[in-house]
Amino acid sequence: MNIAPMTREIDDLSRLEAIQLLAGGSLGRVGVTISALPAIFPVSYVVFDDSIVFRSVPGTKFAAAVSEAVVAFEVDDADPHATTGWSVLVVGKARPITDAALLEQVQELGLVPWAPGVHDDFVQIPLDIVTGRRIRASDGDGH
Amino acid sequence: MNIAPMTREIDDLSRLEAIQLLAGGSLGRVGVTISALPAIFPVSYVVFDDSIVFRSVPGTKFAAAVSEAVVAFEVDDADPHATTGWSVLVVGKARPITDAALLEQVQELGLVPWAPGVHDDFVQIPLDIVTGRRIRASDGDGH
Numbered sequence: 001m002n003i004a005p006m007t008r009e010i011d012d013l014s015r016l017e018a019i020q021l022l023a024g025g026s027l028g029r030v031g032v033t034i035s036a037l038p039a040i041f042p043v044s045y046v047v048f049d050d051s052i053v054f055r056s057v058p059g060t061k062f063a064a065a066v067s068e069a070v071v072a073f074e075v076d077d078a079d080p081h082a083t084t085g086w087s088v089l090v091v092g093k094a095r096p097i098t099d100a101a102l103l104e105q106v107q108e109l110g111l112v113p114w115a116p117g118v119h120d121d122f123v124q125i126p127l128d129i130v131t132g133r134r135i136r137a138s139d140g141d142g143h
Numbered sequence: 144m145n146i147a148p149m150t151r152e153i154d155d156l157s158r159l160e161a162i163q164l165l166a167g168g169s170l171g172r173v174g175v176t177i178s179a180l181p182a183i184f185p186v187s188y189v190v191f192d193d194s195i196v197f198r199s200v201p202g203t204k205f206a207a208a209v210s211e212a213v214v215a216f217e218v219d220d221a222d223p224h225a226t227t228g229w230s231v232l233v234v235g236k237a238r239p240i241t242d243a244a245l246l247e248q249v250q251e252l253g254l255v256p257w258a259p260g261v262h263d264d265f266v267q268i269p270l271d272i273v274t275g276r277r278i279r280a281s282d283g284d285g286h
Contacts, residue, residue: 008259009259010258010259010260027221029172029183029217029219031174031181031182031183031215032181033181037213037215037234037272038174038175038176038181038213038214038215038234039174039215039232039234040172040174040183040215040216040217040232041217041230041232042217042219042221042230044226070180070181071181072174072180072181072182072183073183074172074183074184074185076172076185078170078185078257083187083255083256083257085185085257087184087185089182089183089184091180091181091182112226113226114221114226114228114278115153115276115278116151116152116153116278117153129180133258135257135258135259
């Protein structure tokens with residue numbers, strides 16, 4: 001019963017391709033650990049200063065979880081019907097932006113949080129580990 | 144510069160609402176730990192037998208990571224432009240489906256993996272912990 005709808009191939013993306021795709025996106029998912037359990041939340045983001053920048057609400061468990069912890073950040077363009085698309089994964093140590101000059105810069109980026117609330121914290125995930133893959137329809141006969 | 148595009152409100156979803164939204168989706172993201180680092184991957188899924196069911200490729204690090212480990216599974220309909228939508232998070236212990244009768248049933252579900260490859264493993268995440276939230280435009284004046 002494992003009939004795929006078409007012949008498809010999967011390619012690893014180069015770091016440059018992956019970062020270009022990240023730069024073109026605006027909504028990602030952050031994977032963190034909260035109370036020893038894994039969790040994933042959608043966030044709006046921008047690529048800035050060789051990092052992912054997003055906003056969080058001070059005092060929340062999420063804000064604590066993205067402070068100085070290694071987190072996963074994923075962006076995709078995955079159409080479940082076409083079963084083609086791409087996904088990019090960033091893994092790095094998230095850190096709050098506290099430098100006044102940098103904070104001023106990121107406040108000018110027009111980054112609107114996905115969820116409502118006073119998202120006064122800005123968080124940065126450096127683009128340390130960036131991987132990705134693209135799934136495409138294939139001309140070949142596949143196997 | 145923190146001007147939201149409109150007044151919005153956030154509501155927690157009931158377990159029932161969250162499961163109904165899960166049942167209407169087809170693409171989710173699984174959060175796992177691989178080589179002590181967090182990772183997130185898109186997967187196609189169905190809700191079946193009070194659980195999330197998806198497929199994985201035997202022998203991969205991903206397959207190992209979703210075997211008997213507590214994982215996060217997230218589905219959303221998050222439009223970054225409208226900044227409304229919903230997200231649902233499932234947390235539970237993933238387990239491979241090995242029961243022959245159950246395996247036969249899930250093989251009939253027509254679950255096409257998002258990525259190509261021989262996804263012969265079927266994995267189940269029980270709907271133990273299900274939470275969600277909805278973001279909506281508000282008629283009120285907000286604050």
